[in-house]
Amino acid sequence: MGMKVKDQHIAVFGESGSGKTVLLSSFYGASQEAGFVDRNKYQVLADDMAQGLRLAQNYLRMDKEARVPPTNRFGAQTYSFTLKPDGDTAPAGRPFDALRLIWHDYPGQWFAEDPSSEKESARRLRTVSDLLQSDVAIVLVDGQKLVDYAGEEEKYLKSMLWALCNGLLNLKGDILKNRKKLRTIPRIWILALSKADLHPDLDAPGFRDLIIEKVGDDVSRLQKTLRGFVADSQAFSLGEDYMLLSSAKFEPGKILVADRVGVDLITPVACLLPMERVAQWIELGIHPKAVQALLERSGVFAALLDGSVGAAAGKLFGKVPRVGKLLAPIAVPALQGALKLATAKAKAMRDAAVAKHDVVTAIVTQFRMDLEDGVRDGLLVKRP
Template identity: 50%
Template sequence: MRRSRKLEQHIAVFGESGSGKTVLLSSFYGAAQERGNIVNAGFNLVAENPSQGTHLSQNYLGMKRSGRVPEPNRFAAKSYAFSVKVKSRAQGRAADDGRFDALRMVWHDYPGEWFEHDVSGVDEAQRRVDTFRNLLQSDVAFLMVDGQRLLDNDGEEERYLKSLFTNYCNGLLLLRDDLLIDGKPLDSFPRIWIVALSKSDLLPDMDVDEFKDLLLEKAGDDIEKLRDVLGGLFASDGALAVGEDFVTFSSAKFEGTKIEVSERVGLNLVLPFACVFAFERHLRWLQAGRVSRKVGLQLLENAEVTAAALGVFGNWVAKAVGSSNKVAAAVGLLLTAVGPSLAHLAKDLQVKLVDFDTRASAKRDGLAAVLAGFRRDLVRAEEEQILFQSLS
């Protein structure tokens, strides 16, 4: 029997209590269960923990049918694992592209209370450290900015924003000594920190460019301080983007006692952020020579998984190392015995992506076609001024 193979990606979501993380997650999952959305997406999103899936669906249906906002998870650190089950559009069966059966995404939620209040004892302090360690495997992290709080501080937004980013910085500094191993910088850590506006439906006239400009004007120094704090935690801080990418999210449109869950903004970008967005950013850093060799190998090891699903990496490794299926060994041999630089390899992969959308769409089958759709979602989001991507 052939083993199941999954492309696994992780995201981390940070936000103060009340910033909308629970509603965002519930709407993300609940909307994905709607029959029409399944047909349009070409895949099923399945919660690997059935109890979590039931709870999120209950939250979503409570919003949709009863106008009831989900209760927040106070001091509850949770991880939610989802499988994206790709189906053949032609035959309605599980697709087999010869490489992967599914995309697995793990959503890590960091309790907002830990940014605002001190822990109550030794056990909770250890739980906070353990929770953060679980987030270290993520490639992408979202820093939530609460649209309601911006609205409440209209004209004086810096009061809220400076407090928010100060809390983020202080929370990380408190964990620093517990996270570093023998005082040495970490190699594994979220390297892309996207600033996300939650509840954007409350600010209908604010597109992502206006959101970005507001943050840079009112809290640019505070964002830079956060970058310095994060840069001090891990190796090769050249491969780090903090407050360079921005997105607007709306889980639903709230009107009095009615919640219109069909009017969502940006939630279809969560999966593209987790895999395609991070993959292409890593390639860009490698091509620009912004990372050390050690970190470059680590990023390539992570990127190889996505590249293999895209079908653009296999030829490189096969040509260099024959039948080896050890990713780290393959990349190491590729760079040492064969000789191309990290930038050379990254450039080659980037070139192979140029006509990827056309090839994957023509097949209309497998994970590659889904990833091609994710790339188009990112492009469309930029055109609609929902997403701002850094060029660095």
């Protein structure tokens, strides 16, 4: 029997120069360093070897030559990486054997430029349609621009948010065929500070406060715009989650690629934050039908964490309406209230999984702890 691979999509939006290419190169390049597999128990394989080579070259040129990749070098592309567990025993009945992270990039120049032809307009629509497969979207806020506009950050932030909002509105008629709203769309939108190394005194809660203070109304406008695309728009989140991201530390004449911030959180955020959020929505009384597709995709992660939530989850399951066959196999174990009490148990479960060479379970439980570590270390703000 072939290996069962679980696909997880993430969409990344950012203006030209906001650091998307450097971020992607850092994500992949760091995974190729000696010692990565020993520490993380999995290897990261680029599904497109040519893409992997380009990203590795970018990373090595940053490290060895202090050369930053050209802006928007790759244009509108999708990048696919398989996280293959190392030395895994693949126990029977496990929902998947490997993870595939599919990274969708929205080209920065599209924020500021109209399409030059019908062909380019069609290409933009296809790209956005691909992006909408994701559960999580990251909107990059350029840390260098915040430095440039110190004291009047709202001038940059408003421009960036308006460009994204208007760009989506221009495509709305083509995306919503017959005015039918979408059920498959990123329901979690994270605002992320790129080049966070330029702001050493700013943590994720401070970044959140800056955004709310300077452009809270504009974030609300973007949220309203996106809700206009979404079926069952109560199950939607923007302005509640914030991250710090720094692909490297930049100093005169050198780039310290080992000094990354938040990059290691990208995969845990893409995989487990949707599971937590859908659990919160259900607890708040949003019917599971509203997030049926999200439940199905995140349920496989919940199945691996099932052993760490125990009886507490069982008490909460009774509150959750059943939706046909959907909830029967997964029983909504991904309830945030149950996951919160599992920190110590998750560590024990991870250690037990490592001892049994059940590497997939060990990885997922580690991802769960990584999210909590990110919150504790001030790199991540999640909806409470």
